[in-house]
Structure formats: C-alpha cells, structure tokens
Amino acid sequence: MTLTEKDSQYLWHPYTQHKTSQTPIAISRGEGALLWDENNKEYIDAIASWWVNPFGHSNKFIADAIYKQLTTLEHVLFGGFTHEPAIKVAEKLMEILPKNQQKIFFSDNGSTAVEVAIKVALQYFFNKNEKRTTIIAFENAFHGDTFAAMAASGISFYTQAFQGMFIDVVRIPVPIKGQEEASFEALKNVIEKHNCAGFIFEPLVQGAAGMVMYEPEALSKLIGICKENNVLTIADEVMTGFGKTGKTFAMDYVDADPDMICLSKALTGGTIPMAITTFTQEVFDAFYDDDINKALFHGHTFTANPTGCAAALASIDLLQTNEMQANIERIHKSHLTFQKKIESHAKVITARTLGVIFAVEIKSDSEESYYGSMRTKLYNFFINKGVILRPVGNIVYILPPYIMTDEQLQKVYKTIEEAIEMV
Numbered sequence: 001m002t003l004t005e006k007d008s009q010y011l012w013h014p015y016t017q018h019k020t021s022q023t024p025i026a027i028s029r030g031e032g033a034l035l036w037d038e039n040n041k042e043y044i045d046a047i048a049s050w051w052v053n054p055f056g057h058s059n060k061f062i063a064d065a066i067y068k069q070l071t072t073l074e075h076v077l078f079g080g081f082t083h084e085p086a087i088k089v090a091e092k093l094m095e096i097l098p099k100n101q102q103k104i105f106f107s108d109n110g111s112t113a114v115e116v117a118i119k120v121a122l123q124y125f126f127n128k129n130e131k132r133t134t135i136i137a138f139e140n141a142f143h144g145d146t147f148a149a150m151a152a153s154g155i156s157f158y159t160q161a162f163q164g165m166f167i168d169v170v171r172i173p174v175p176i177k178g179q180e181e182a183s184f185e186a187l188k189n190v191i192e193k194h195n196c197a198g199f200i201f202e203p204l205v206q207g208a209a210g211m212v213m214y215e216p217e218a219l220s221k222l223i224g225i226c227k228e229n230n231v232l233t234i235a236d237e238v239m240t241g242f243g244k245t246g247k248t249f250a251m252d253y254v255d256a257d258p259d260m261i262c263l264s265k266a267l268t269g270g271t272i273p274m275a276i277t278t279f280t281q282e283v284f285d286a287f288y289d290d291d292i293n294k295a296l297f298h299g300h301t302f303t304a305n306p307t308g309c310a311a312a313l314a315s316i317d318l319l320q321t322n323e324m325q326a327n328i329e330r331i332h333k334s335h336l337t338f339q340k341k342i343e344s345h346a347k348v349i350t351a352r353t354l355g356v357i358f359a360v361e362i363k364s365d366s367e368e369s370y371y372g373s374m375r376t377k378l379y380n381f382f383i384n385k386g387v388i389l390r391p392v393g394n395i396v397y398i399l400p401p402y403i404m405t406d407e408q409l410q411k412v413y414k415t416i417e418e419a420i421e422m423v
Helices: 003-010 060-070 084-096 110-127 147-152 156-162 180-193 216-228 281-285 306-319 322-342 373-384 406-422
Strands: 027-031 034-037 042-045 101-107 134-138 168-172 196-201 232-236 260-263 275-280 348-354 357-362 395-398
Touching: 042 406, 060 306, 084 101, 084 275, 084 306, 101 110, 101 281, 110 134, 110 147, 110 196, 110 232, 110 260, 110 275, 134 147, 134 180, 147 156, 168 180, 180 196, 180 216, 196 216, 216 232, 275 281, 306 322, 322 348, 322 357, 322 406, 357 406, 373 406, 395 406
Parallel strands: 134 168, 134 196, 196 232, 232 260
Antiparallel strands: 027 034, 034 042, 101 275, 260 275, 348 357, 357 395
C-alpha cells in the first residue's frame, strides 16, 4: 500500500470533509523552502506550512540544538520543577517583547495560548470579586479551535455546531481604512453595555480572514479605549509574531502595549509544538495570593518541554541574525514589486503587503465561500504547478519561509499570475 492509501485507512485530517476531499499528498522530505512527495514531485512551500517554518524545512541549526537538548534532558514535569532552557527562553523573550511584559506561561499550540489568555482575563476580575464575563473580539477573527478560542473567532462555519455553548463574546468591526471610527464607537458601546473582561485581537493582520490589514494607529486607539475602561487587552501574535510583519512582533508598530501576548507557530521554527502566553506584572499579581483558589489552575503535560525550549532559543537566535533580517527585507521588497505589477490587473480587486505577507483578492462572478469552488479550483491549480498555496475563498496569500530564494519567489508570483488568467 502507498502512504496515501494507508492514510485513507487510518487518519482523520484537520479542516477536511473526507467524503468530498481529494487524497492528501504524502510528503517524504523537505529542505529549505521545498518539499518532496512520495513520488519525488517537488513543491515550493509558499505558506511556510501554515506559517510555522520561517527558516525552512530540516534546518540544521535548530535540529542540532534539539539533538543536543535531547541528550541532556528531553522532558520534565513543570509543576513543582523548572529547568535552564525554560528560563533562557523567558530571558530571551524579555529582551524582545514590549517592556510591560514580565511573566510567561507555557502551553503547546496557538489555540491553547489564546485559551490561557482568555481564562486569565476572566479570572483576573473574579479574583478581584468583580463579575466580568464578556470578551470583545473583531468580526471575522480567528483565534483557534479550543472552546474559548473558538468562541472568540468569528468565522461561522467553524463554530456553528457549537452555538449556545460558548462564553459571552461581542464583536466589533475591524478598523480597516474608512471604518476606523465605526470600530472605535462600537468598542465604546460594547464596553458601556456589557461587563467586559478583555479585548482580543490579531494585531494589524487577520490571517484566516484572508490577510485583512489595518493600521497601527487604529489599534493603538482601541487599546487606549480599553485601558481607560480597565478592560484587559490580548494581542494574538500566533501568526504575526517572529518577523512576519517585518518587525519581530506586529505590536512593535503600535504605540500602545497589550496586557497579554499569545505566541506559537514560528516560535520553534516549525519543529516542536510549543506556545507561550505573556503577561504584565499587574495581571500576574491578581493571582498571587495566600488563597490557593486564586491560582491559575491550567496546565499541559508538555508545558515548557525542554526540547521545545531549545528549538525556540535556536529559532530566535536565527531570527536575530543579520542574514535573516536581510531576507525579510528582501522578500518584502519583492512583494511590493509584485503588488505594483498585479494590482491594476482587470481581475484583481486589491493587493496588499506587510512584511513577508502578501495577499491578492481576485474578482469572482459570485460570492465566494471560504471553501468554495474558486478556492478549490485555485488550490488544485497551484498544487499541479508544484506550489503550496491555500487560498481563502477568492483571496490568495503568500507567507513564505524567509530563506526562500528569489528564483522560487518568482515562480510563485508567475503561478499566481497564471491562476488569475485561468479563473
């Protein structure tokens, strides 16, 4: 039996309707920005495998760090124990995070990083004997698939089976150009009418919504409104963190600091699942008490896994090299050139770029659903051409590994141009 045949016998894939979906592609190896399937067909991984591999596949620097850690201490429980790799990760993050962040809490993926933040926001006020049960989120947000993260997400088909089971979430418009004031007023209105504990947002770029972008000044004002009303703010940097927007964190563009930050995906360079939620000292202090019931009773078996910490340290070291920063700038400039070329095309509605993120919205004769016919047609076209891109409806985005070559980038651009002509 082939790998794909064995897969169909045993495995259940994410975001997949197995009755109608195509057989998954069995990948046998990867190097740099390339992947090869079991038949040795080559693919350019133009989305860094769901945004987690900024330094490419089979990165030797990270692999060596993982191997070295595995031969020293692979794992130890983090309840009642600690270890040097976790402390080093904390020290490294304190150097690069907004200065108000003082405490870090480990978990194991982006959804759980968000889950921790939302639980902390709600319990923060509970510990102060104040009843606040509402979380504010953007329309069309996506924060993950665990229950609180799913509740804060606004893409309905992900959550419709669970309506009526969620925590209380109220949504406000995203402050895209021309909609800023509506977003500000909506936030003020929600805070006035509800007992709001926190406001969670994807800073500057809504990933799963199709790389929807908005300006730092607008986010700064929204955070300011929350601070004026003692509403905690949560920056979900799971997608945007570690260089994607051109700066280490998207919040580095914003003239205001959040109370919490959620990190995962590129944290370990795509090697080992790990996530972190960071907090201000003020938030931590609301849980620091003689009363055991005010503790944060949340944990994961692999919390602060030493091997994952070693991967994270190596990944951050790579990000901070002059070579990698130059790569980020190189890809950004290349995207801008391609944007200028493609945005006037008759079939293009709009194109946009931030850091290494590029998105183009293609005209359609009908309203396109998230997994609609255009998306399927585009996806299959890209795969046949040996390029891994996962369109969001009629929006095609690129979020490549930083080590992608100019030649590989040009092939991705050319394939997108051909796809636009094809639809």
